[in-house]
Amino acid sequence: MSENREQIDLAATSEGLREEPGAMVIPPEAGLMGRLVDRVAYIFAAGIVISAAVLLMEVFLRYIFNRPTIWAHETTVFLCGLAFTFGGLYCTARNSHIRVVLIYDWLSPPVRRIFDILISIICAIASGFFAYAAWHMVTRAVWTPAGDIRLETTGSAWNPPTPALTKLFIFVVMILLVAQFLIFAVNYARRARS
Amino acid sequence: QEYSFKFQSSDPAGNPNFEFQKGWTELVAERSNGAIEIELLPTGSVVEYNETLDAVAAGILDGQICDSSYWAGKDPAFGLISNPVGAWSAPEQMIDFVENGGGKELMQELLGSYGLHFIGVSTPGLEAFVSRVPLDGVDDLQGVKVRTPEGPIANVFAAAGASPVNLPSAEVYTSLDKGVVDAADYSVFSVNQQQGMNDIAPHPVYPGFHSLPLVEVSMNQAKWDALPDDMKTLLEETVKEFQQTQLQGNREADEAAVEEAKAGGKITVHDWSDEERAKFRALGQAEWEKIASESPMAQKVYDQLTAYLNEKGLLAQ
Amino acid sequence: MWDLSFNLQALGIEAGTLVMFAMLVGLLLTGMPLAFVTLLVALIFALGWFGPMAIPLITSRVYSFVMNFVFVSVPMFVLMAAILDRSGIARDLFDAMKLFAGRVRGSVAIQTVFVSVILAAMSGIIGGEIVLLGLLALPQMLRLGYDRSLAIGVVCAGGSLGTMIPPSIVLIIYGLTANVSIGALFTASFLPGFMLAMFYCAYILARAYLTPGAVPDVDPTPVPREEKLRLLKGLALPMLVVVMVLGSIYGGIASVTEASAIGVGGVILSTILRGEFSYSLLRGAAMQTLATVGMIVWIGIGATAIVGVYNLMGGVDFVSELITGISDNPTVIVLVMMAILFFLGAFLDWVGIALLTMPIFVPIITDLGMDPVWFGVLFCMNMQVSFLSPPFGPAAFYLKSVAPPDISLGVIFRSLLPFICLQILAVALLIMFPGITGR
Ligand code: NA
Numbered sequence: 018m019s020e021n022r023e024q025i026d027l028a029a030t031s032e033g034l035r036e037e038p039g040a041m042v043i044p045p046e047a048g049l050m051g052r053l054v055d056r057v058a059y060i061f062a063a064g065i066v067i068s069a070a071v072l073l074m075e076v077f078l079r080y081i082f083n084r085p086t087i088w089a090h091e092t093t094v095f096l097c098g099l100a101f102t103f104g105g106l107y108c109t110a111r112n113s114h115i116r117v118v119l120i121y122d123w124l125s126p127p128v129r130r131i132f133d134i135l136i137s138i139i140c141a142i143a144s145g146f147f148a149y150a151a152w153h154m155v156t157r158a159v160w161t162p163a164g165d166i167r168l169e170t171t172g173s174a175w176n177p178p179t180p181a182l183t184k185l186f187i188f189v190v191m192i193l194l195v196a197q198f199l200i201f202a203v204n205y206a207r208r209a210r211s
Numbered sequence: 212q213e214y215s216f217k218f219q220s221s222d223p224a225g226n227p228n229f230e231f232q233k234g235w236t237e238l239v240a241e242r243s244n245g246a247i248e249i250e251l252l253p254t255g256s257v258v259e260y261n262e263t264l265d266a267v268a269a270g271i272l273d274g275q276i277c278d279s280s281y282w283a284g285k286d287p288a289f290g291l292i293s294n295p296v297g298a299w300s301a302p303e304q305m306i307d308f309v310e311n312g313g314g315k316e317l318m319q320e321l322l323g324s325y326g327l328h329f330i331g332v333s334t335p336g337l338e339a340f341v342s343r344v345p346l347d348g349v350d351d352l353q354g355v356k357v358r359t360p361e362g363p364i365a366n367v368f369a370a371a372g373a374s375p376v377n378l379p380s381a382e383v384y385t386s387l388d389k390g391v392v393d394a395a396d397y398s399v400f401s402v403n404q405q406q407g408m409n410d411i412a413p414h415p416v417y418p419g420f421h422s423l424p425l426v427e428v429s430m431n432q433a434k435w436d437a438l439p440d441d442m443k444t445l446l447e448e449t450v451k452e453f454q455q456t457q458l459q460g461n462r463e464a465d466e467a468a469v470e471e472a473k474a475g476g477k478i479t480v481h482d483w484s485d486e487e488r489a490k491f492r493a494l495g496q497a498e499w500e501k502i503a504s505e506s507p508m509a510q511k512v513y514d515q516l517t518a519y520l521n522e523k524g525l526l527a528q
Numbered sequence: 529m530w531d532l533s534f535n536l537q538a539l540g541i542e543a544g545t546l547v548m549f550a551m552l553v554g555l556l557l558t559g560m561p562l563a564f565v566t567l568l569v570a571l572i573f574a575l576g577w578f579g580p581m582a583i584p585l586i587t588s589r590v591y592s593f594v595m596n597f598v599f600v601s602v603p604m605f606v607l608m609a610a611i612l613d614r615s616g617i618a619r620d621l622f623d624a625m626k627l628f629a630g631r632v633r634g635s636v637a638i639q640t641v642f643v644s645v646i647l648a649a650m651s652g653i654i655g656g657e658i659v660l661l662g663l664l665a666l667p668q669m670l671r672l673g674y675d676r677s678l679a680i681g682v683v684c685a686g687g688s689l690g691t692m693i694p695p696s697i698v699l700i701i702y703g704l705t706a707n708v709s710i711g712a713l714f715t716a717s718f719l720p721g722f723m724l725a726m727f728y729c730a731y732i733l734a735r736a737y738l739t740p741g742a743v744p745d746v747d748p749t750p751v752p753r754e755e756k757l758r759l760l761k762g763l764a765l766p767m768l769v770v771v772m773v774l775g776s777i778y779g780g781i782a783s784v785t786e787a788s789a790i791g792v793g794g795v796i797l798s799t800i801l802r803g804e805f806s807y808s809l810l811r812g813a814a815m816q817t818l819a820t821v822g823m824i825v826w827i828g829i830g831a832t833a834i835v836g837v838y839n840l841m842g843g844v845d846f847v848s849e850l851i852t853g854i855s856d857n858p859t860v861i862v863l864v865m866m867a868i869l870f871f872l873g874a875f876l877d878w879v880g881i882a883l884l885t886m887p888i889f890v891p892i893i894t895d896l897g898m899d900p901v902w903f904g905v906l907f908c909m910n911m912q913v914s915f916l917s918p919p920f921g922p923a924a925f926y927l928k929s930v931a932p933p934d935i936s937l938g939v940i941f942r943s944l945l946p947f948i949c950l951q952i953l954a955v956a957l958l959i960m961f962p963g964i965t966g967r
């Protein structure tokens with residue numbers, strides 16, 4: 018019992034678990050796309066840090082100089098919104114989305130492979146539906162009913178086109194999710210055969 | 212029933228404005244002898260408040276009751292027609308413009324292009340302004356941190372010398388309580404009073420000088436077209452009744468709440484003089500032209516609005 | 529446009545609800561990523577109940593969810609946690625906390641509850657807080673030899689206090705929905721929130737003294753003076769950050785969400801003062817933040833998708849059918865409401881529950897002559913349970929997103945059971961003694 022706890026403790030302390038930044042674990046089944054997603058993720062992670070800086074600046078300008086900006090909050094929401102959306106793809110590539118493995122862990126490895134393949138295919142199909150739905154959303158946000166290009170804005174005093182850009186980005190991420198899940202399915206199938 | 216519709220409101224369930232809207236759906240059921248049943252969903256039920264236009268257009272929802280300024284991001288014309296800061300000093304003026312002054316046709320043209328039909332207009336009335344600091348005129352706004360909602364109204368406050376702060380409605384209470392902002396656009400006086408806004412910001416300006424929202428009742432065009440003519444008339448007429456009930460009800464509730472606030476002794480209700488209101492409206496009117504230049508429909512709204520105001524002699528103040 | 533051979537609408541809302549919840553549990557058990565389980569169920573019901581034209585409501589909700597300003601504080605708290613985790617601040621803090629132990633067993637766990645209460649005063653939502661405690665307090669408690677399930681429970685239950693102690697987004701949304709004073713709700717919730725925290729402390733003490741091995745033994749060797757001073761230094765920087773964040777909120781300098789960014793600034797400043805700051809530290813922390821919020825936010829995305837679809841299906845009707853004509857006895861009605869909230873709390877997140885139940889419950893409560901502010905606090909307390917209760921227990925998911933791999937969701941949920949019991953006890957006390965809210 019005490020030995021068992023010792024092991025857990027080691028695994029649980031931050032020292033025991035530390036991964037080197039940049040060397041984050043991308044499973045081999047994620048393929049080239051997974052590695053690309055991992056690379057690009059840096060931009061969105063930076064967006065979170067920039068958001069913090071922008072908010073700090075806003076508080077500073079408002080409290081000290083009584084000069085709040087009209088763009089700080091909308092910029093923050095946009096940057097975090099992109100990070101949230103991309104985060105879903107990033108976790109998919111890392112295969113780190115939370116799952117309940119109560120039954121899964123108890124399955125034999127070959128059955129598990131079949132589960133992996135099926136789950137990946139089903140998630141790809143679902144993401145495909147969402148890409149279709151997101152496309153509907155994009156058409157309303159990017160074009161006027163008359164067919165002219167008009168990026169939907171927030172309607173605020175600053176009025177940035179962030180709603181249209183975010184909707185476009187959700188559409189792109191949904192398509193990338195389809196691709197990433199299919200890559201997983203194919204690679205799981207390959208592994209299962211060999 | 213023969214027709215069953217789902218409408219989404221931009222108000223939360225317990226809000227008095229939601230109750231009035233619910234009253235409209237009950238009136239519709241009663242007058243149509245149950246032929247039309249409208250289920251009214253509170254804000255955020257199916258989609259977020261600023262996404263209902265798309266949801267109605269797509270046929271996910273059948274209709275909506277909401278502030279038209281939420282669609283300013285699709286066309287600035289929505290922002291101008293729904294809250295031309297400085298145009299109205301009483302709800303009746305705005306309603307007359309919409310119903311008899313060409314506003315209805317503009318709303319239909321705007322909404323129609325998105326696949327919606329404009330049924331009618333209502334409004335909660337002149338909103339009261341919530342403030343921690345005494346405000347008796349435009350000059351008092353100098354340097355005051357004001358929480359403003361979406362829309363060009365922020366520019367008007369900036370022109371008045373205030374510092375507009377962009378905050379979501381969920382953060383208004385805590386920010387006002389602690390003094391992150393000095394003043395805020397929130398709701399009508401009675402709602403502000405019930406939600407305790409006047410307790411933390413004891414210098415409300417009533418009646419407000421800043422906002423008179425145009426609340427649209429609209430529905431999916433195809434579903435509207437499928438209705439027989441008598442049902443269409445019924446919907447239009449009941450909206451007018453609901454609009455009067457809401458205005459009257461809110462006015463009475465506001466007056467009672469003002470009495471309550473005054474009797475409590477801790478809240479000072481400020482009322483601006485006509486000159487000060489005119490000053491703020493002049494600042495608002497300066498914004499119109501800017502908005503008009505942003506889209507062809509906004510220009511059209513601008514022309515119609517100024518023509519109406521000139522005809523009624525309301526612009527010269 | 530497509531002929532879909534299944535029509536779920538034929539089920540009706542009662543059977544539809546049961547099928548939906550059964551499908552949720554069934555798919556969860558396959559090992560499918562949780563976020564995609566909820567998204568898939570939402571998709572199946574959108575398609576099967578309404579047809580393909582309804583699917584855009586899901587992406588619309590995804591859009592609104594990711595563009596919500598209130599959620600900006602989640603990545604801020606996670607970033608704070610990730611930076612703290614990479615510096616020695618957390619270790620020094622917990623070493624210093626040992627000094628305040630005296631001869632009390634389990635004192636670090638109790639102090640963690642106090643840290644949670646302080647964090648709760650800084651934030652109105654829970655995701656970031658649990659991640660913060662999960663990255664800092666959990667490994668430290670395990671390092672010091674605390675029982676794993678006790679440590680897990682303290683982190684999840686303590687982190688959930690964020691919505692029970694003001695500021696709280698749950699109470700704000702309730703206030704807007706029920707049209708009651710948010711200030712009154714905040715005042716009324718403080719004591720019940722503190723009471724719940726005290727229950728946790730009492731439970732820790734009970735475990736510490738009654739179950740051998742639950743907490744480490746008290747070290748009898750006295751700490752020398754110089755060592756004490758050195759350890760106390762570990763408190764300085766965390767205190768500085770706390771003062772900055774709380775000061776900015778209660779001093780009217782920043783809004784609650786902005787204050788979370790001030791926390792990030794304070795933590796970065798602390799690492800600079802300790803000479804630990806580096807580009808790679810910040811980069812690593814930011815990458816970890818992205819990975820963590822990706823998990824957390826997508827769980828929320830799935831949950832919000834289900835809520836939209838279920839509301840369109842007429843979920844409110846289902847709830848109102850459950851409650852109408854049930855009894856004339858106010859106590860029975862309130863108990864039935866609580867039972868419904870517990871049930872929904874197992875499957876849905878609190879925003880969905882509020883949307884489904886408040887339009888029905890609040891008018892009934894006011895008609896019965898009961899206090900809607902008290903009921904708001906009761907609702908908020910009930911949502912504490914919903915954060916922990918399986919199968920959809922957000923607090924467990926948030927902790928899982930940063931917990932070591934050998935701590936499975938099963939382990940977490942089992943650890944939460946006693947804490948759920950304490951929360952239910954608090955709900956019961958609030959019903960029996962409404963005076964706890966001070967009203
Ligand atoms: Na809190």
Ligand code: NA
Nearest residue numbers: 873914917920
């Ligand atoms: Na739960």
